[in-house]
Amino acid sequence: MPKIEMRVNGKPISVETEAETLLVHFLRDRLGLTGTHVGCDTGQCGACTVHLNGEAVKSCTMFAVQAHGAEITTIEGLAKNGKLHPMQEAFREHHALQCGFCTPGMIMAAVDIVRRKPNADEKTIRQELEGNICRCTGYHNIVKAIASAAAGMGARS
Amino acid sequence: MYTKPFSYHRPKSLEDAVALFGKSSDPRYLAGGQTLIPTMKQRLAAPSDLIDLGGLSALAFIRKSADMLMIGAGTRHAAVATSADVKSAIPALAYLAEGIGDPAVRHRGTIGGSLANNDPAADYPAAVLGLGATVKTTKRSIAADEFFTGMFETALQDGEIVTEIAFPIPEKAGYAKFPNPASRYAMVGVFVAKVKTGVRVAVTGAGPCVFRVPQMEAALAKDFSDGAIANIKVAADDLNSDLHGSREYRAHLVTVMARRAVAGA
Ligand SMILES: Cc1cc2nc3c(=O)[nH]c(=O)nc-3n(C[C@H](O)[C@H](O)[C@H](O)COP(=O)(O)OP(=O)(O)OC[C@H]3O[C@@H](n4cnc5c(N)ncnc54)[C@H](O)[C@@H]3O)c2cc1C
Numbered sequence: 001m002p003k004i005e006m007r008v009n010g011k012p013i014s015v016e017t018e019a020e021t022l023l024v025h026f027l028r029d030r031l032g033l034t035g036t037h038v039g040c041d042t043g044q045c046g047a048c049t050v051h052l053n054g055e056a057v058k059s060c061t062m063f064a065v066q067a068h069g070a071e072i073t074t075i076e077g078l079a080k081n082g083k084l085h086p087m088q089e090a091f092r093e094h095h096a097l098q099c100g101f102c103t104p105g106m107i108m109a110a111v112d113i114v115r116r117k118p119n120a121d122e123k124t125i126r127q128e129l130e131g132n133i134c135r136c137t138g139y140h141n142i143v144k145a146i147a148s149a150a151a152g153m154g155a156r157s
Numbered sequence: 158m159y160t161k162p163f164s165y166h167r168p169k170s171l172e173d174a175v176a177l178f179g180k181s182s183d184p185r186y187l188a189g190g191q192t193l194i195p196t197m198k199q200r201l202a203a204p205s206d207l208i209d210l211g212g213l214s215a216l217a218f219i220r221k222s223a224d225m226l227m228i229g230a231g232t233r234h235a236a237v238a239t240s241a242d243v244k245s246a247i248p249a250l251a252y253l254a255e256g257i258g259d260p261a262v263r264h265r266g267t268i269g270g271s272l273a274n275n276d277p278a279a280d281y282p283a284a285v286l287g288l289g290a291t292v293k294t295t296k297r298s299i300a301a302d303e304f305f306t307g308m309f310e311t312a313l314q315d316g317e318i319v320t321e322i323a324f325p326i327p328e329k330a331g332y333a334k335f336p337n338p339a340s341r342y343a344m345v346g347v348f349v350a351k352v353k354t355g356v357r358v359a360v361t362g363a364g365p366c367v368f369r370v371p372q373m374e375a376a377l378a379k380d381f382s383d384g385a386i387a388n389i390k391v392a393a394d395d396l397n398s399d400l401h402g403s404r405e406y407r408a409h410l411v412t413v414m415a416r417r418a419v420a421g422a
């Protein structure tokens with residue numbers, strides 16, 4: 001079995017796993033990080049979005065072995081010292097979730113959008129959310145939350 | 158597990174990768190995995206060995222000379238979309254890359270994987286054929302006109318790795334795509350370029366394989382304006398017809414997208 005070493009939410013991990021283990025199953029079943037969800041399982045819905053070396057990727061469309069040597073961040077890694085990440089705060093503040101199934105993926109995608117496009121306008125945010133599907137909210141409050149978090153995150157740095 | 162078990166290899170060089178390929182019974186190269194992994198999950202592919210090209214830094218580069226733009230096969234769509242060199246040399250190519258799938262797909266998917274796969278609705282084949290680029294491999298150089306041979310078919314031989322795509326820098330180029338609203342793949346995408354050798358028009362999404370439209374090329378060579386091709390229609394007979402659109406609808410879209418590509422060039 002191939003050995004993989006990576007950092008997950010800042011913690012070094014070194015284990016053996018079958019090559020065919022998808023990253024999402026590795027995170028959920030091996031590491032117990034069940035915040036990362038499986039929605040479609042076909043790369044369309046974005047519920048499984050995590051950060052690979054700071055970039056949003058779909059963990060259902062990647063084998064865990066491909067993350068060897070990488071830094072992975074999941075939804076569990078965003079809050080620091082018991083304090084929610086500004087994007088998590090913004091989702092709460094703007095009522096950007098209903099059932100919450102898409103939310104971990106939405107938030108990971110949203111943090112990535114603001115990293116790449118700190119001044120994204122509403123149209124850009126909607127385009128950038130192309131790969132994240134929400135069955136409940138109609139997206140409106142998600143877009144509002146991202147825009148407001150972008151303003152807040154920009155002001156802090 | 159969804160996929161059949163396989164052996165995973167992380168070669169250190171292209172030579173290693175080719176050697177591993179030769180030694181395995183039913184091997185596949187793995188690049189961004191954005192096509193191959195879904196295919197394996199559906200069990201439409203069940204390779205015995207996956208040879209991961211992802212770690213090969215020799216495949217990830219973008220270089221510009223006076224009249225050429227060279228892109229390594231392992232370059233991610235996101236890197237092409239945001240590269241200052243691509244944006245200045247061939248803005249239409251950066252625009253095309255920015256329109257592939259969604260941000261997460263663009264962070265993983267590579268140009269080499271897209272070309273090797275030659276999906277009839279993929280974007281890059283239109284740019285490679287439209288610009289008359291050269292596909293370089295571990296064995297040879299292949300002209301775009303010879304590379305795309307049919308639906309999911311290319312001139313690549315067993316074990317041959319795409320290493321680089323060399324694009325001539327055009328005087329002008331434009332790309333327009335009508336995306337499938339669900340998948341973002343091209344229902345029809347048209348790449349138009351004015352290069353040294355003349356005008357080239359390449360269409361993806363409409364047929365089983367990317368193709369050129371000589372009639373439009375001739376008209377645009379005389380007058381590079383969208384009006385010049387307003388009355389040129391491709392024949393619908395050989396085009397794709399499916400639940401997303403009839404062949405007549407796609408034929409109509411080819412002219413509309415070609416005009417937009419010219420207007421945007
Ligand atoms: C949700 C979603 C939406 C998408 N939307 C679009 C879209 O709008 N437009 C579009 O064009 N594409 C789209 N794609 C496909 C995407 O662009 C893929 O990244 C691309 O088709 C394959 O590249 P890859 O690097 O992921 O290759 P992989 O999936 O790793 O490999 C694909 C094939 O190419 C072979 N291969 C890979 N690299 C090489 C090489 N260097 N030499 C020889 N053979 C090689 C592999 O063996 C395999 O057979 C989408 C994919 C997804 C999941």
Ligand code: FES
Binds near residue numbers: 047059060
């Ligand atoms: S579960 Fe990965 S994209 Fe839907």
Ligand code: FES
Binds near residue numbers: 096100101
């Ligand atoms: S909140 Fe239910 S799917 Fe988005």
